[in-house]
Amino acid sequence: MSYGDQPIVIKKVKKVVGGGHHGGAWKVAYADFVTAMMAFFLLMWLINTTSPEQKRGIADYFAPASVSEVTSGSGGILSGTALGDKGDKSAGSMSIMQKLSPEAPPNSTDGGKSSKGGPSDQTQDAKQAAAQRESDQFQSAAESLRQAMQDMPELSELSKQMIVDQTPEGLRIQLVDQEGRAMFDQSSTRPNERARILLRAVAKVINQRHNRVTISGHTSATPVGQPKSGDDWQLSAARANASRTVLQEAGVQPDRVYQVSGKAASDPLYPDDPTLPGNRRITIVLLRESPVLPPNAHP
Numbered sequence: 001m002s003y004g005d006q007p008i009v010i011k012k013v014k015k016v017v018g019g020g021h022h023g024g025a026w027k028v029a030y031a032d033f034v035t036a037m038m039a040f041f042l043l044m045w046l047i048n049t050t051s052p053e054q055k056r057g058i059a060d061y062f063a064p065a066s067v068s069e070v071t072s073g074s075g076g077i078l079s080g081t082a083l084g085d086k087g088d089k090s091a092g093s094m095s096i097m098q099k100l101s102p103e104a105p106p107n108s109t110d111g112g113k114s115s116k117g118g119p120s121d122q123t124q125d126a127k128q129a130a131a132q133r134e135s136d137q138f139q140s141a142a143e144s145l146r147q148a149m150q151d152m153p154e155l156s157e158l159s160k161q162m163i164v165d166q167t168p169e170g171l172r173i174q175l176v177d178q179e180g181r182a183m184f185d186q187s188s189t190r191p192n193e194r195a196r197i198l199l200r201a202v203a204k205v206i207n208q209r210h211n212r213v214t215i216s217g218h219t220s221a222t223p224v225g226q227p228k229s230g231d232d233w234q235l236s237a238a239r240a241n242a243s244r245t246v247l248q249e250a251g252v253q254p255d256r257v258y259q260v261s262g263k264a265a266s267d268p269l270y271p272d273d274p275t276l277p278g279n280r281r282i283t284i285v286l287l288r289e290s291p292v293l294p295p296n297a298h299p
Contacts, residue, residue, distance in 0.1 A: 175284075189241075220279035
């Protein structure tokens with residue numbers, strides 16, 4: 001066989017693109033999937049950590065503000081705004097922007113500054129601090145009065161007839177009757193020696209403060225079936241006025257007395273039994289207020 005008579009053999013080679021079992025295209029798809037999942041979880045985390053106000057602001061930022069809500073022919077953001085008196089005016093676009101803009105916080109002012117920490121809050125804080133300071137001073141005065149009654153023999157046995165507490169009006173000191181230990185003789189307006197000792201002790205506490213005081217007298221109710229010995233209103237008022245006289249004799253200035261009143265049996269200390277002797281008492285209150293200024297002083 002000659003050289004030209006040899007058979008021609010054609011070899012077909014199959015070229016494999018890439019490598020691996022299925023090539024490398026799956027890596028790109030997997031990378032896209034992982035990126036999408038990371039973005040998804042990042043979005044979920046951001047949604048979970050943002051406040052409702054921040055979410056509203058984000059929604060307003062992505063809102064299509066250019067969409068026209070009017071029926072004008074332009075359909076643009078200007079909504080066919082014209083300079084003339086007729087036609088769709090700029091109020092249409094302004095209403096859209098105002099509707100889509102985030103709402104201002106409730107504590108903001110026109111100047112863009114928060115009202116927190118303003119003059120009104122500072123005034124309120126100052127009032128609270130002054131009230132707390134006055135309460136502490138009242139507490140100190142009450143403790144000094146109790147200590148004085150324990151140190152003095154003539155007052156220690158009378159300590160059970162004095163009740164000291166704080167009320168919204170101020171420091172209240174009550175001198176109450178006990179069975180067999182009355183402050184006034186029956187139907188009498190003159191305080192006995194026991195009452196005078198207690199009133200002089202109270203005067204020392206009043207003189208340590210600058211607050212005005214109120215003095216009120218109280219009587220007990222008359223038991224059912226027994227006749228009244230007199231007018232309880234006049235009796236309680238007269239006893240309160242007599243207590244005022246003793247306080248002034250002990251050094252309390254007359255201008256410190258704000259009110260003297262008689263309440264009869266209208267405000268019992270023991271409402272369950274208005275006839276108890278403890279309802280007969282003298283109540284002295286140091287009022288919560290600014291110090292009394294001299295007559296010729298100016299604020």
